[in-house]
Amino acid sequence: MRLITFYVGDKTSFGMVDGDKVFDFTVRFPNSSNLIDFLDPRSQQNAEEAIKGADADYSLTDITFRRPIEFPGQIVCVGINYGNRDAEYGTSIRGDYPNIFLRTPETLAAHNQAMLVPPESEQLDYEGEIALVIGKGGRRILPERALDHVGAVTCLNEGCIRDWMRHGKVNITQGKNFYRCGSVGPWLVTADEFDSYDDIRVTTRVNGEVRQDDTTANILYDFSYLIAYASTWNALEPGDIISTGTPTGSGARMDPPTWLRHGDTVEVEVSGVGVLSNPIEKEKT
Numbered sequence: 553m554r555l556i557t558f559y560v561g562d563k564t565s566f567g568m569v570d571g572d573k574v575f576d577f578t579v580r581f582p583n584s585s586n587l588i589d590f591l592d593p594r595s596q597q598n599a600e601e602a603i604k605g606a607d608a609d610y611s612l613t614d615i616t617f618r619r620p621i622e623f624p625g626q627i628v629c630v631g632i633n634y635g636n637r638d639a640e641y642g643t644s645i646r647g648d649y650p651n652i653f654l655r656t657p658e659t660l661a662a663h664n665q666a667m668l669v670p671p672e673s674e675q676l677d678y679e680g681e682i683a684l685v686i687g688k689g690g691r692r693i694l695p696e697r698a699l700d701h702v703g704a705v706t707c708l709n710e711g712c713i714r715d716w717m718r719h720g721k722v723n724i725t726q727g728k729n730f731y732r733c734g735s736v737g738p739w740l741v742t743a744d745e746f747d748s749y750d751d752i753r754v755t756t757r758v759n760g761e762v763r764q765d766d767t768t769a770n771i772l773y774d775f776s777y778l779i780a781y782a783s784t785w786n787a788l789e790p791g792d793i794i795s796t797g798t799p800t801g802s803g804a805r806m807d808p809p810t811w812l813r814h815g816d817t818v819e820v821e822v823s824g825v826g827v828l829s830n831p832i833e834k835e836k837t
Contacts, residue, residue, distance in 0.1 A: 555587050566578060574611060577599065581599070587621060587740065591687035630773065661735040681708045681798050682707070682795075688701045689787060693788070706822075707827070708795045711733045732835075741825045753823040757818070
């Protein structure tokens with residue numbers, strides 16, 4: 553099932569996508585306020601029964617995409633999680649634990665919404681990633697049970713402002729949290745659509761040129777470990793996002809470094825999910 557949050561007319565709605573058909577859950581489930589209520593299998597079954605034989609409310613051309621989970625409680629990001637990034641850094645990058653940092657929701661644009669080059673820097677960069685959306689919360693989740701807590705998968709461009717990641721000696725928070733320097737979407741694909749997460753491909757293209765391309769067969773810390781680890785210091789809640797790391801090929805690692813510019817288009821494709829696409833624009837001040 554593909555779950556979507558969207559804007560139509562003068563309101564924000566949420567629902568399900570089937571091909572180019574959009575079914576509005578806000579009219580069918582008036583007691584629900586967002587997609588978090590549909591991240592568990594029973595609610596998804598109820599939703600499928602509710603639209604069985606029904607006419608679609610909209611087509612994809614009628615709506616404007618919003619972030620699928622507009623305001624997750626946590627966006628947990630994993631740095632340097634693909635094995636062949638050793639060559640990019642010129643040294644062994646695997647430590648005893650994963651590199652973790654947090655983002656805020658407004659740093660992420662929706663599908664088709666512009667990612668922004670701020671006036672403070674020209675160094676807007678892309679990072680295509682696979683993002684997990686938590687469906688069942690928990691604290692100190694056991695690795696062997698961790699995948700039971702995945703509600704859905706989506707695409708995430710974990711974009712950043714590179715030079716602002718270097719303002720502090722060991723602090724990258726500023727560069728990862730500029731307004732709309734990344735993106736997420738276009739929708740959520742529920743966990744039942746995936747047989748496993750062992751070999752999911754993520755590809756990033758800039759103006760049609762492939763810049764990043766790898767699969768989860770090459771990650772250092774698998775999804776089970778990341779969920780268990782992230783749930784250690786704080787409880788994970790439904791709707792929380794874990795973005796699982798980016799492959800080699802970011803603009804910062806090109807020779808010379810190549811940044812996203814006004815007029816570019818960047819796409820992140822995740823197998824089994826779809827394509828997240830964003831134009832690049834200069835931020836208006």
